[in-house]
Structure formats: C-alpha cells, structure tokens
Amino acid sequence: MNPENQRILEARLEIIGRVQxxxxxxxxxxxxxxxxxxxxxxxxxxxxxxxxLEDIEGFEHIWLLYWMDKAAPFRPRVVPxxxxxxxxxxxxxxxxxxxxxxxxxxxxxGREGGILHVSDVDILNDTPLIDIKxxxxxxxxxxxxxxxxxxxxxxxxxVADSRxxxxxxxxxxx
Amino acid sequence: MNPENQRILEARLEIIGRVQxxxxxxxxxxxxxxxxxxxxxxxxxxxxxxxxLEDIEGFEHIWLLYWMDKAAPFRPRVVPxxxxxxxxxxxxxxxxxxxxxxxxxxxxxGREGGILHVSDVDILNDTPLIDIKxxxxxxxxxxxxxxxxxxxxxxxxxVADSRxxxxxxxxxxx
Numbered sequence: 001m002n003p004e005n006q007r008i009l010e011a012r013l014e015i016i017g018r019v020q021x022x023x024x025x026x027x028x029x030x031x032x033x034x035x036x037x038x039x040x041x042x043x044x045x046x047x048x049x050x051x052x053l054e055d056i057e058g059f060e061h062i063w064l065l066y067w068m069d070k071a072a073p074f075r076p077r078v079v080p081x082x083x084x085x086x087x088x089x090x091x092x093x094x095x096x097x098x099x100x101x102x103x104x105x106x107x108x109x110g111r112e113g114g115i116l117h118v119s120d121v122d123i124l125n126d127t128p129l130i131d132i133k134x135x136x137x138x139x140x141x142x143x144x145x146x147x148x149x150x151x152x153x154x155x156x157x158x159v160a161d162s163r164x165x166x167x168x169x170x171x172x173x174x
Numbered sequence: 175m176n177p178e179n180q181r182i183l184e185a186r187l188e189i190i191g192r193v194q195x196x197x198x199x200x201x202x203x204x205x206x207x208x209x210x211x212x213x214x215x216x217x218x219x220x221x222x223x224x225x226x227l228e229d230i231e232g233f234e235h236i237w238l239l240y241w242m243d244k245a246a247p248f249r250p251r252v253v254p255x256x257x258x259x260x261x262x263x264x265x266x267x268x269x270x271x272x273x274x275x276x277x278x279x280x281x282x283x284g285r286e287g288g289i290l291h292v293s294d295v296d297i298l299n300d301t302p303l304i305d306i307k308x309x310x311x312x313x314x315x316x317x318x319x320x321x322x323x324x325x326x327x328x329x330x331x332x333v334a335d336s337r338x339x340x341x342x343x344x345x346x347x348x
Contacts, residue, residue: 006189007220009241009302013183014272032313046181049272051250054262058322062264065275067183076225088228090236090306093313098188098223099304101239103277105314128183130273132264136321139206139267140279143315148232150310 017045017114017129019066021121026070026160031081032093033104033120035158041106041121043129050114053132061105061135062118067128068102071095072166081160082153091148095164102127105135191219191288191303193240195295200244200334205255206267207278207294209332215280215295217303224288227306235279235309236292241302242276245269246340255334256327265322269338276301279309 021041023029030036043064045053056062073096079085080092089097102123109117116132195215197203204210217238219227230236247270253259254266263271276297283291290306 009187009189009304011185011187011241011273013185013187015181015183016272034312049250049264052263053265054251055265055323056262058320058325059265060320061316063277065273065277067185076223077228088230089226090223091227091229091233091308093307093310097305098190099185099239101275101305103237103239103307105316130183131271131275133267133277134265134322134324135316135319136267136324137317137319138208138321138324141311141315141317141319142235142279142309143311143317145309145311145315146232146234147310147312148308149229150308150312151232 013067013130015046015128016049016131017043019043019064019121019123019127019129021123021125023124026124026165027162029124029160030122030158031160033106033122036120036122038119039121041118041123043116043118045114045116047114053111053114056108056134057111059108059134062108063133063135064104064106064123064129065131066102066123067130068095068100069128070124070166071100072164074098081157082155083149084155087149187241187304189220189302190223190305191217193217193238193295193297193301193303195297195299197298200298200339201336203298203334204296204332205334207280207296210294210296212293213295215292215297217290217292219288219290221288227285227288230282230308231285233282233308236282237307237309238278238280238297238303239305240276240297241304242269242274243302244298244340245274246338248272255331256329257323258329261323275304
C-alpha cells in the first residue's frame with residue numbers, strides 16, 4: 001500500500017449551492033465576516049436540497065462551509081493577513097490549506113424558497129457551497145477564548161490582497 | 175451537460191490526521207463538545223502536515239473539521255437529537271448531510287510534535303480529520319445569537335443514539 005494513497009479520501013463533494021457576493025477577486029475581499037458588516041450576499045441552493053432549508057429562518061446566524069476553489073496550493077507556513085511574520089498554516093485561517101474548506105458565520109436575513117439572503121459575507125462570488133449549519137451559541141460561542149498570536153497581533157488589516165490566490169482554479173478535476 | 179454532474183466537485187480530500195477518542199459507536203457519543211466536557215482525545219497529524227501546526231499552542235480552542243464516514247446518507251428532514259419533531263436538515267447539526275463534514279470546537283491542552291492533546295471531544299474514534307483552524311472569539315463568538323427551534327427545544331439530550339448511523343462506511347470509494 002502506498003502511504004500517500006491512504007491519506008486520500010475519495011470523497012465525492014456535492015455542490016449544494018453557490019454564494020453570490022460583491023467580491024470577484026481576493027484583493028479587497030474582507031478576510032472575515034466580522035470585517036464585512038452589512039455586506040449583503042445571496043445563497044442559491046440547488047433544487048434537491050431546498051427542502052432541507054426548512055426551519056432555518058429561526059436562526060440569526062448560520063455557518064457556511066465552502067470550497068475555496070481559487071486558493072493557492074497548501075503551504076505549511078504563511079504570513080497571515082493579520083501578522084507580519086510566518087505562522088504555521090493551522091494556526092491561521094489562510095485559504096491555502098490541504099483541503100481548501102472555508103467556514104464563515106454569516107447573518108441570516110431571510111429566505112425565499114431556495115434563496116437565503118445573508119449579511120456579513122467574506123466570500124468570493126460564485127464560490128461552491130458544501131454545507132449549511134445553524135449557529136448555536138451553546139455549541140459555538142467561546143467569547144473569552146485565548147487566541148494565541150492573534151491576541152497580540154499588530155497588523156490592523158481587514159481585507160485580503162492576492163498573496164493566497166492561485167493562478168488556476170483548484171477544482172482539481174483530475 | 176448533465177446537471178447532476180455539475181453539482182459534483184471532484185475534490186480530492188486529504189486525510190491530514192485521525193482523531194482518537196473513547197467513542198467507538200454513535201450510541202452514547204456526546205452530540206456536541208459542550209456535552210463532552212473534560213472528555214480527552216488526541217489528534218494524530220500525518221507527517222507532511224506537522225510543520226503547519228506551529229504556533230497553534232497559543233490557542234485555547236481549535237476547530238476540527240472531519241469527515242463523518244459512519245453517518246447515514248443525506249435526508250432532507252430529520253428528527254434531531256434535541257427535538258421530538260422533524261426539522262430541515264440544514265437547521266440541524268445531524269450528520270446525515272449531503273457532505274458529511276463535521277465541525278467541532280475543542281479545547282487544546284497541548285502539543286507534542288504531531289500529536290495534539292484535546293478535551294471536550296464529541297467525535298467518533300478514528301474519524302478522518304480534514305482541517306484544523308484556530309478559534310478566535312472575534313471571528314466565531316456570537317454569544318447571544320438567536321437559535322430558532324433550539325432556543326425552545328424541550329428535549330434534554332446530550333448523547334447520540336444510532337438514528338444517524340450508516341450500515342456501511344461512507345468513504346464512497348466508487
């Protein structure tokens with residue numbers, strides 16, 4: 001057995017929808033929802049999944065999980081947007097991850113059938129969506145959690161540049 | 175073009191590590207980290223990714239993203255553990271999702287090389303890990319967010335039964 005193959009999950013990821021936002025390139029895109037206050041977007045959910053949206057209207061925030069298909073390939077150390085020195089990739093939210101899956105908690109404004117109206121989006125336009133989960137403070141909120149280098153960071157930056165942008169899409173159609 | 179194929183991301187998910195926990199079956203496993211206080215686990219990170227763990231020790235909590243390979247296939251409506259009536263799947267954290275990706279925020283106790291010692295784990299033993307992200311209250315904490323049916327739920331349940339368990343693994347090797 002090839003140990004490299006043992007590390008591959010031949011998972012078939014389904015695109016459950018697309019994210020529509022005002023951001024067409026990484027440069028200038030907010031790096032987190034907390035830096036995207038009141039930026040509006042829409043989630044267009046594919047038909048087979050619309051029934052699964054029922055009851056979501058009651059949640060003020062939802063998690064979006066998405067495939068960052070325009071991110072550069074994995075590298076183990078990066079200079080994150082909010083710092084001036086290199087950090088281990090897993091100690092950052094940079095998109096050049098082994099699996100380029102992003103998570104963002106956005107504000108849910110309303111639903112019309114298979115369309116979710118959201119605010120506070122930090123996601124590139126047309127990004128493939130792979131999951132939606134309800135946000136629950138009891139599960140997800142640790143407001144005083146210690147946050148390593150981010151507690152001491154001096155780089156006051158709220159939007160991206162092109163440092164993590166791939167020359168080609170990472171759809172990986174091979 | 176087949177519209178069904180357009181919804182498939184032929185993504186190659188890499189297993190970056192495995193989660194070791196005391197839980198060998200869904201029945202009896204805590205359904206969220208908040209119900210798994212002080213339950214210890216270990217993350218065994220694969221060699222190519224160990225360098226990317228640097229600087230993670232400073233974070234009190236980390237996000238684990240994992241592939242729930244023992245979850246039942248997607249269904250659009252479920253009776254979640256914490257309720258007695260059906261809800262839309264995307265309004266729940268049930269594992270039978272179109273893409274069975276779980277997210278859990280666990281407490282980081284320490285690191286020894288490629289091993290992370292964690293607490294508050296609600297994950298089945300040997301689950302494939304696909305990402306680790308630092309938890310930052312500024313990005314992730316909305317302690318007063320309204321949480322729909324979960325704010326009114328009357329079902330006081332903290333551990334799973336077998337309702338979302340697949341008869342076969344969902345590794346999807348086809």
